[in-house]
Amino acid sequence: MNPSIFNFNEHGIRIVLDASGEPLFCFPDVCKALDIKNAHASRFSLNEKGIHFMYTPTNGGTQKLTFISEENLYRIVFRSTKPEALNFQNWVFAEVLPSIRKTGNYSARQTAYEELNRLCLQEKVSKDKGSFHSHGMHKRKREKHVNAVRIETCKTNLQLTFEGVTQ
Structure with a gap:
């Protein structure tokens, strides 16, 4: 499965779609973009249903990588106090949620x-x-x-x- 790349804070985050078309985010890439060290899924109290292991082509050959659901991505970002995560939090809290509350959607x-x-x-x-x-x-x-x-x-x-x- 070849992932797409999403750029966040000048870091590439690999994304694949699950069987229902929902995005899954490469856990090590997310942690690197948020400058989180010693990243283990158990550290974040993630929803087990949203943790997936996939064999992914890399420069070093095919490797087993952890991918997480959108729900788990938000859990990590909203628990972090790193400046990288705060930018994302500010966007969600200042723009996305108020827009949804006021208009029912976000454009x-x-x-x-x-x-x-x-x-x-x-x-x-x-x-x-x-x-x-x-x-x-x-x-x-x-x-x-x-x-x-x-x-x-x-x-x-x-x-x-x-x-x-x-x-």
Whole structure:
């Protein structure tokens, strides 16, 4: 079974679909993306029904890897206090859940449009400010890189929402 790759925090997370089409996430990849050391499924009180062992092709040959359900993915992310997990938690708590409560659904495409517009405006304002001292230039360079990555991610997410749509 060849997994798809989902990028989170600049880490690839392998994903496969189970027999019912539900995503399963590669447990070691999730732990690496969240900077969790000594990762063992028993450490997180995961739902046993959501733990799957699969033989997966890797650079070192076919290996038996642990994959976890979406439910178990959330258990790990929401129990973590790592900054990597907090970004995901903030998104769910500040955007996804309030949107569902207010409207009954969550539109990733609309959110991606709003985020893209916000980032482009932020980049324009930051560019217009500029700075001539070295600390400001270094900060601006980092800010520009982070914004570029976020803008590209939004564009990719928007493109994915249009896959399969005919004009």
